[in-house]
Amino acid sequence: MSMAPVPVIQLIRLNTPRASLNTLANRLRRTFALGNQSPTSSPLHIRSLTTAAGIHTIKVQAASAGKRCYSNAKEPPTGAATEAASPLLSKLFPQTSPDVDSTAEQERKKREEDEAKENERAWKRMKLGFAIFGGGGIATILWGVYKFGQPEVDSEGQIIEDEFIDKPLVQQYLQRMWKSLHYYQKMIQEPSRAKLLPDPLKHPYVQPRYTLVLEMKDVLVHPDWTYKTGWRFKKRPGVDSFLQECAKDFEIVVFTAEQGMTVFPILDALDPNGYIMYRLVRDATHFIDGHHVKNLDNLNRDLKRVIVVDWDRNATQMHPDNTFGIARWHGNDDDSQLFDLIAFLKTIAQNEVDDVREVLHYYRQFADPISQFRENQRKLAEQLQEAERIEQAKTKPIVKQWSRSILGR
Numbered sequence: 382m383s384m385a386p387v388p389v390i391q392l393i394r395l396n397t398p399r400a401s402l403n404t405l406a407n408r409l410r411r412t413f414a415l416g417n418q419s420p421t422s423s424p425l426h427i428r429s430l431t432t433a434a435g436i437h438t439i440k441v442q443a444a445s446a447g448k449r450c451y452s453n454a455k456e457p458p459t460g461a462a463t464e465a466a467s468p469l470l471s472k473l474f475p476q477t478s479p480d481v482d483s484t485a486e487q488e489r490k491k492r493e494e495d496e497a498k499e500n501e502r503a504w505k506r507m508k509l510g511f512a513i514f515g516g517g518g519i520a521t522i523l524w525g526v527y528k529f530g531q532p533e534v535d536s537e538g539q540i541i542e543d544e545f546i547d548k549p550l551v552q553q554y555l556q557r558m559w560k561s562l563h564y565y566q567k568m569i570q571e572p573s574r575a576k577l578l579p580d581p582l583k584h585p586y587v588q589p590r591y592t593l594v595l596e597m598k599d600v601l602v603h604p605d606w607t608y609k610t611g612w613r614f615k616k617r618p619g620v621d622s623f624l625q626e627c628a629k630d631f632e633i634v635v636f637t638a639e640q641g642m643t644v645f646p647i648l649d650a651l652d653p654n655g656y657i658m659y660r661l662v663r664d665a666t667h668f669i670d671g672h673h674v675k676n677l678d679n680l681n682r683d684l685k686r687v688i689v690v691d692w693d694r695n696a697t698q699m700h701p702d703n704t705f706g707i708a709r710w711h712g713n714d715d716d717s718q719l720f721d722l723i724a725f726l727k728t729i730a731q732n733e734v735d736d737v738r739e740v741l742h743y744y745r746q747f748a749d750p751i752s753q754f755r756e757n758q759r760k761l762a763e764q765l766q767e768a769e770r771i772e773q774a775k776t777k778p779i780v781k782q783w784s785r786s787i788l789g790r
Contacts, residue, residue, distance in 0.1 A: 530553065530554030530557040543557075572676065577681060589632040590686060591687070591730060593690065594677070595635050596637055597644060602614040615712055618714060619719040622719075623719040623722065624652060624656040625656060626727070631726065637663075638673035644662050645660065672696065675697055677697075678699075684738070685735065685738065686736075688726070688729070689704045694706065703737070708751070721755060725751070
């Protein structure tokens with residue numbers, strides 16, 4: 382007597398791992414449709430669920446060995462069977478539960494409603510910000526027209542008539558405002574006065590022959606900042622000797638683009654002996670293409686005898702032939718360029734050069750004028766030694782040379 386084989390039903394076999402869970406659930410419901418049989422008459426037991434390489438297989442074994450416990454999958458499932466299979470599927474695949482779907486749908490709708498409300502509130506805030514910004518801008522413009530366009534008054538409060546007094550009121554205010562703005566623009570871009578220095582000294586006072594214009598920052602001093610000390614200004618090696626020697630032959634002027642509140646205390650500490658005769662700061666410069674330019678035409682001095690020492694070519698772009706370029710000092714202690722600069726300036730003063738622009742134009746072609754000056758001095762010293770040797774040879778007596786050749790000395 383042979384035992385009846387245990388019927389094993391292979392319910393589902395999916396060849397694609399991308400099948401949706403809803404499709405899987407629907408096919409499970411069709412497979413689990415047990416005809417008109419009550420779910421209580423044929424209890425089912427899940428034996429195993431195997432998932433491997435995209436193949437999902439469910440094996441179902443009937444409780445009694447001799448009975449058929451499944452129906453043709455092509456037959457339409459009944460409502461009772463579908464209802465009976467739904468709790469089982471919901472346990473196996475919670476994502477496919479109708480309750481879960483309805484809850485997710487409600488949550489999605491709620492999120493969309495919240496996002497729509499938040500977008501509406503953001504748009505209202507944006508419109509309010511635009512309105513406030515626009516209103517503030519209009520109010521500022523109106524205040525500027527009134528402030529800069531109103532006519533000037535004297536000490537008694539009477540209106541001072543100008544060239545706009547006969548024009549319509551609105552036109553008066555607009556043209557006065559434009560004139561005021563142009564005045565402030567000119568004040569920023571141009572020097573505060575036409576003559577930056579007073580007239581040269583007359584006899585019996587001594588006016589130096591040459592004028593030496595120096596940049597302060599990174600020529601005489603270097604700014605240095607640390608957490609411990611804050612801002613400090615370090616003196617360049619040899620700056621004291623440089624000012625002392627140059628004051629003998631030059632009218633020293635410090636001309637810098639720094640603010641006066643920074644420059645004056647530094648120069649007071651740097652030059653206690655008063656070698657620096659004049660101090661020019663930012664308000665004496667031209668503002669051109671983002672650079673503070675030193676216009677020597679306003680210096681009130683003969684440009685044939687003006688020498689500018691600076692490391693920034695943009696600062697002297699209006700008068701390059703009056704500029705002697707020097708390397709920017711970064712605070713190193715082994716710097717010696719000021720000592721070489723003393724020798725260069727003294728050479729000009731001692732030779733009484735009539736137009737310094739010719740000399741400065743020659744040195745402007747070199748990347749390092751100081752090094753070239755040292756090389757020229759070395760060559761000049763060799764030439765002088767050679768000329769002196771030749772001159773000494775010419776001035777020796779002939780008798781001594783003859784006797785020396787005879788005696789072999």
